Amino acid sequence: MGGVPPELANLSRLESLRLHSNQLTGIIPPSLGNLSKLEYLSLYSNQLTGAIPKAFGSLAKLESLYLNSNQLTGGIPTELGSLSRLEVLSLYSNHLTGEIPLVLASLAKLETLSLSSNQLTGEIPTGLGSLVKLETLYLNSNQLTGEIPTELGNLAKLQNLRLGSNELTGQIPSELGDLSELQSLDLRSNSLTGRIPAELGNLAELATLYLDGNDLTGEIPSELGNLSKLRYLLLNGNALTGRIPTPLGDLSKLEALGLSSNQLTGTIPRELGNLSELESLYLSFNQLTGEIPPALGHLSKLEYLSLYVNQLTGQIPPELGDLSKLQSLNLSFNQLTGQIPAELANLSNLESLSLRRNRLTGCIPAGLRNVPTNDLDQLRLPFCFVSAPGAPIIGAVTPGPASLSISWDRPSSDGGSVITAYDLRHVETAADEAIDSNWTLVEDVWTTGTGGPQYTLSGLIGDTGYDIQVRAVNAGGDGPWSATATGTPSTPSVCATGGAIADAANTGLASDCEALLAARDALAVSATLNWAEDTDIARWDGVRVSGTPRRVTRLSLPGKGLGGTVPAELGRLSMLSDLNLRTNGLSGPIPAEFGNLTDLVRLNLHTNQLTGPVPDLSGMANLEELYLARNKLTGPIPAWLDGMTEMRELWLWGNELSGTFPT
Known part of the structure; x- marks a missing residue:
C-alpha cells in the first residue's frame, strides 16, 4: 500500500499511465500535470484522497481520465475545461462537492461524462446539450436540483442517460424522445411531475426505462408499447391514473414490469400474458378491478408476481400453477373468492406465498404447507385431506456406461395432494430381493421434463443386471413401490474408469x-x-x-x-x-x-x-x-x-x- 509516486512525473515521454485497481492511498501528485505527452490516465478503484489536481488542466494531449471509485473530495476543477482532446471523464463514486463546472461544456470531443455517486449540487448545465459526441452521461446519485435541460435532447449520439436519485423537479422534457440512439434512460427517485411524454415511445433502441419514485401523473402512454427492445419498465411509486395500456403486451423482450404504488384502475390486460420473457410483474397498491387473467399462467419465466392491495375479484386462476419458476406470489388484500386451486401446490420453486384478506373458501391444498414463507394460518381454513399416492409405472430403463437411466409415468391417483418427490431403489438381480437391506434406496429423485419424471443411476457395475422400483411421495406420505423393471449397464469407457x-x-x-x-x-x-x-x-x-x-x-x-x-x-x-x-x-x-x-x-x-x-x-x-x-x-x-x-x-x-x- 502506498501513494502515487511523484517520481512518475519525470517520465516525460509517458503516453499512458495505468495504476488502477491497486491499494494506492494519499493524494494525487500535482506533478503528474507535467506529463505533457500523456494521453491516458487511469487511477480508478484505489483509496486516493484529497482534491483533483488543478495541474491536470495542463495535460493538453489527454484523451481519457479515470479517477472514479476513490475517496476524492472538493470540487471538479474548472481547469479540466482546457482538455480539448478529452473523450472520457470518469469521476464517479467519490466525495466530490460543488456544482458541475460550466466549462465542461467546452469539451467538444467528450464521449463519456460520468459524475454519478458524488455529492454534487446545483443545476445541470444547459451547455452539456452542446456535447454532440456524447454517448454516455451519468449524473445519478448526487444532489442536483432544478429541471432537466431540454437541450439534452440535442445529444443525437447519446446512448445512456442516468439522472436518477437526485432532487430534480419539473416535467420530463418531450425533447428526450428525439434521442434516437438512447438505450438506457434513468430518471428514478427525483421529484419530477407532470405526464410521461408520449414521445418516449419513439426511442426505438431503448432497453431500460426507469421513472419510478417520482410524482408523475396522468395516464401511461400507450406509445410505450412501441419500444420493441425494452427489457425493463419501472413506473412504480408515482401517481399515475387510468388503465394499464394493452399495447404493453407487445413488449416481447420485457423482463420486468413495475407499475406498483400508483392509482391505476380498470382490469389487468390479458395481453400481459404474451410477455414471454417476463420475470417480474409488480401491480400492487393500485385500484385494479376484475379477475386475474388466466393468460398470466403463460408467463413461463415469471419469478415474482405481486398483485396485492387492489380490488380484484373472482377466483384464483388454476393456470397460475403452470408458473414453474415462480418464487413469490402475493395476492393478498383483494376480494378474491372460491377455493385455492390445487395446482398452486405444483409451484416447486415457490418461497413466499401471501393470500390473506380475501374471501377464499374450501380447504388449503396440503402441498402448500411446504412454502417456506406463507400466511396460510391467517386464512382460517383447514388443509385438504390427502392420502398416499398410487404406484408409478416405469416406462423405460436405458443402459449407459456403469449407469441406468430410468423414466416413469406418474401414478393414476395422486391421493388428493400434489406429488412432491419420487424415491427409487435398486438391487442386483442375482441378490435376494426379499431382504430389504439388499436394496439401495435413493430418496427424493425428481426431474421435470416433457417425457415425465426420470433419473439416472450412476456408479453401477457394468454388465450386471439390476432390478429397479419407484414410488411417489405426497403430503400424505410414501406411496407403494412400482412393479419391478430391469436393466443392465454397459462397461464404462477406460477414460471414465x-x-x-x-x-x-x-x-x-x-x-x-x-x-x-x-x-x-x-x-x-x-x-x-x-x-x-x-x-x-x-x-x-x-x-x-x-x-x-x-x-x-x-x-x-x-x-x-x-x-x-x-x-x-x-x-x-x-x-x-x-x-x-x-x-x-x-x-x-x-x-x-x-x-x-x-x-x-x-x-x-x-x-x-x-x-x-x-x-x-x-x-x-x-x-x-x-x-x-x-x-x-x-x-x-x-x-x-x-x-x-x-x-x-x-x-x-x-x-x-x-x-x-x-x-
Missing part, C-alpha cells in the same frame, strides 16, 4: 477421449504428450474441452515434434472446430476421415511432409481456414473447393499440385 473424464454418462466425450488415445498410439512422438487415462482430458496437451455436454472442440499441437502418419482416428472428433498440427514431421496422406469433421472451422497442417492428393473434404461445410502449405502434396487442385462458401483463408503454396483453380 481411469479418471480422464469425470462423467461416465457423457458417451460423446468418452468417444473423443478414446479416439485421442488411439491417435496417441499411432503417432511417433519425440516430444512426449501427457495424454493418459488417469489425467483429466481438459489438461491434455493441446486439447480444449467445452460446450454442453462437454466435448473436445479444439486440438492444437504445433511444433511438438510429432512423427508418423496423421492418425485417421482424429476424424472421430465430431465436435472439433479447430485442428492445428502445423510444423511437425507428419508424413503420408491426409486422412479421408477428416471429411467427417462437419463442425471444423480451421484445419492447419502447414509445414509437414504430407504426400498424396488432397482428399474430398467437402463435408466440412463450415470450414473457413485451410492451411496445407509447405508439404509434398500432389495431384490436381480439388474441384470441391468451389463449393466451400465459408472459406476465408486458403494456403496451398509450397506443394506439387497441378491443374487450374476451380472457378
Whole structure:
C-alpha cells in the first residue's frame, strides 16, 4: 500500500499511465500535470484522497481520465475545461462537492461524462446539450436540483442517460424522445411531475426505462408499447391514473414490469400474458378491478408476481400453477373468492406465498404447507385431506456406461395432494430381493421434463443386471413401490474408469477421449504428450474441452515434434472446430476421415511432409481456414473447393499440385 509516486512525473515521454485497481492511498501528485505527452490516465478503484489536481488542466494531449471509485473530495476543477482532446471523464463514486463546472461544456470531443455517486449540487448545465459526441452521461446519485435541460435532447449520439436519485423537479422534457440512439434512460427517485411524454415511445433502441419514485401523473402512454427492445419498465411509486395500456403486451423482450404504488384502475390486460420473457410483474397498491387473467399462467419465466392491495375479484386462476419458476406470489388484500386451486401446490420453486384478506373458501391444498414463507394460518381454513399416492409405472430403463437411466409415468391417483418427490431403489438381480437391506434406496429423485419424471443411476457395475422400483411421495406420505423393471449397464469407457473424464454418462466425450488415445498410439512422438487415462482430458496437451455436454472442440499441437502418419482416428472428433498440427514431421496422406469433421472451422497442417492428393473434404461445410502449405502434396487442385462458401483463408503454396483453380 502506498501513494502515487511523484517520481512518475519525470517520465516525460509517458503516453499512458495505468495504476488502477491497486491499494494506492494519499493524494494525487500535482506533478503528474507535467506529463505533457500523456494521453491516458487511469487511477480508478484505489483509496486516493484529497482534491483533483488543478495541474491536470495542463495535460493538453489527454484523451481519457479515470479517477472514479476513490475517496476524492472538493470540487471538479474548472481547469479540466482546457482538455480539448478529452473523450472520457470518469469521476464517479467519490466525495466530490460543488456544482458541475460550466466549462465542461467546452469539451467538444467528450464521449463519456460520468459524475454519478458524488455529492454534487446545483443545476445541470444547459451547455452539456452542446456535447454532440456524447454517448454516455451519468449524473445519478448526487444532489442536483432544478429541471432537466431540454437541450439534452440535442445529444443525437447519446446512448445512456442516468439522472436518477437526485432532487430534480419539473416535467420530463418531450425533447428526450428525439434521442434516437438512447438505450438506457434513468430518471428514478427525483421529484419530477407532470405526464410521461408520449414521445418516449419513439426511442426505438431503448432497453431500460426507469421513472419510478417520482410524482408523475396522468395516464401511461400507450406509445410505450412501441419500444420493441425494452427489457425493463419501472413506473412504480408515482401517481399515475387510468388503465394499464394493452399495447404493453407487445413488449416481447420485457423482463420486468413495475407499475406498483400508483392509482391505476380498470382490469389487468390479458395481453400481459404474451410477455414471454417476463420475470417480474409488480401491480400492487393500485385500484385494479376484475379477475386475474388466466393468460398470466403463460408467463413461463415469471419469478415474482405481486398483485396485492387492489380490488380484484373472482377466483384464483388454476393456470397460475403452470408458473414453474415462480418464487413469490402475493395476492393478498383483494376480494378474491372460491377455493385455492390445487395446482398452486405444483409451484416447486415457490418461497413466499401471501393470500390473506380475501374471501377464499374450501380447504388449503396440503402441498402448500411446504412454502417456506406463507400466511396460510391467517386464512382460517383447514388443509385438504390427502392420502398416499398410487404406484408409478416405469416406462423405460436405458443402459449407459456403469449407469441406468430410468423414466416413469406418474401414478393414476395422486391421493388428493400434489406429488412432491419420487424415491427409487435398486438391487442386483442375482441378490435376494426379499431382504430389504439388499436394496439401495435413493430418496427424493425428481426431474421435470416433457417425457415425465426420470433419473439416472450412476456408479453401477457394468454388465450386471439390476432390478429397479419407484414410488411417489405426497403430503400424505410414501406411496407403494412400482412393479419391478430391469436393466443392465454397459462397461464404462477406460477414460471414465481411469479418471480422464469425470462423467461416465457423457458417451460423446468418452468417444473423443478414446479416439485421442488411439491417435496417441499411432503417432511417433519425440516430444512426449501427457495424454493418459488417469489425467483429466481438459489438461491434455493441446486439447480444449467445452460446450454442453462437454466435448473436445479444439486440438492444437504445433511444433511438438510429432512423427508418423496423421492418425485417421482424429476424424472421430465430431465436435472439433479447430485442428492445428502445423510444423511437425507428419508424413503420408491426409486422412479421408477428416471429411467427417462437419463442425471444423480451421484445419492447419502447414509445414509437414504430407504426400498424396488432397482428399474430398467437402463435408466440412463450415470450414473457413485451410492451411496445407509447405508439404509434398500432389495431384490436381480439388474441384470441391468451389463449393466451400465459408472459406476465408486458403494456403496451398509450397506443394506439387497441378491443374487450374476451380472457378
